[in-house]
Amino acid sequence: MNTDLDFRPVRDADLPAICSFARSAEELYYLAPRARFPLDVEQLAASIAQRSDSSVVCRGEEVLAFANIYRREEGACWVGNVAVAAQARRQGVAGFLMQRMARLAAERHGARELRVSCFNRNTAGLLLYSRLGYTPFALEERLDDRQQPIMLIHLRLPLT
Template identity: 50%
Template structure:
């Protein structure tokens, strides 16, 4: 599948709202949202964040992410990461996170990119270290069903040797 990325558009929102298939998937993507994800919830999140980005493959939107924190020459934090159920296991998450890292380092000149992953999100916990992210903290949170869960904070430092400059974002 050939993957491309672009800024999110209003026409993408309903498609993205269908990506989380369970309350747990929505919790991993957007802990403050109520299942099912609605257009209003997603639009409110997009309005408060930066660089909301979609990945397209096979002429369809197959992934979404943005920055919930972004500081020029500082730290960009990736959030709202989600992949279409039909596109999972096909490299979309890898492409999406690498795209967001490129935006952070090149467009925002960030010195560090952070993301957080819940301890029950096995796919994320296996992917992010492959992309050069290293755990640096753990926060206790409460899951959507009231259980204690761990939110693992990870970061990737500019110049750690694993980042390739992507001239596409200049």
């Protein structure tokens, strides 16, 4: 377990680090489909302003992961902008982030279910959500940044 990790609300000083998480246009598309690569502080701040509960995972002063809530409905919270720094991937940081987002959604918003959306080409994301117990419940056809068909898979996790 990652006992050296902290979870807290995002601060303005965290934004440059978060902007560096998406190392390619494809990674940025998974994180924020409407954003332009490379992600900059202005785009990220605008996205944060339209969402709630933007949060980071840190180890000491180093920002390692980011997520927020972009929709609340019928006892469910939708988590989006999920991103992990390249150097922190495959170390349990994303799982820690999603567990803390689930706790926040339940405690602050009374959520009984956490929902996420993940593009079919984002294998790492789909593997993560599957390992955490999320199950698909809907599919949405989209066009990617090159106007090619892509599938957005909506997943959910019941909260106890």
